Amino acid sequence: MSTEKALIEALSALVTGPPRPVIDVVFSSWIRVDGPVGELYVAFGEKGVNFIRAADAVEHDAITFEETFRVALGKPLRHAEHPPAGLMPALHGRSASTVPVDLGHLTDFERDVLTATRRIPSGQVRPYGWVAREIGRPKAVRAVGTALGNNPVPVLIPCHRVVRSDGQLGEYVFGRAMKEDLLRAEKTNVDEVADLAKRKVFYLGSDTTHIVCYPSCAHARRITGPHRKGFRTIDAALTAGYRPCKHCRPAEVA
DNA sequence: GGGCGGGCGGGAG
């Protein structure tokens, strides 16, 4: 296509296309909303939600939120009257969200990490190593932690559901306390997971199905008492003839 | 059971 033709089409689009105020392109919008635990500042542009901070976290009023946003994204913010469509159900619902999220300024690795993290169901947790394995970089465990620490949209992309392999909850952008609060708010069995970890049990299997899960997996939680077998390592479970659950994927399916 | 080094991506020189 000639340059002239492209130019003409672009210009006609400006005249005949739907109005798209320059202000919406240059600015992102912000709004303060109720989150599952406390209030949140949420920023969003045309491509989706692009930045979230906890309102009750240290020194976060609207002014500092705008400032941290400008430093992170290099754009100014203006206040919005309404949250973007789908945001509130995504923040509060238990089903997987479909709110558009703008991860445009991240690296491929960081996007992969966040995309895999987004697939962890509400009410469940996975180790950092699980995320690494899911994105095909099984040894990049610590780098996964770094990437999650850089999650621009916490809560919405649930990096609080990624925990340490030893049963501890691990670090969190808004502090460990909020990580635990968020998990409890979505009914994760944090106490049971901790109790099991204390006994060095990190996997649960059923001796009737011979399927092994992470302890927070919805399937593991339905194994009735006498059939519940605990394992310290996934290898121990596989050696005992169990196969990894297809939902929580505690190991690659052989 | 904690300490230590391996491992990896990203950003700052």
Add this chain to the structure above:
DNA sequence: ACTCCCGCCCGCC
């Protein structure tokens, strides 16, 4: 381009 350093980690000793 290369090196160095840091970070929501992991598993062995």
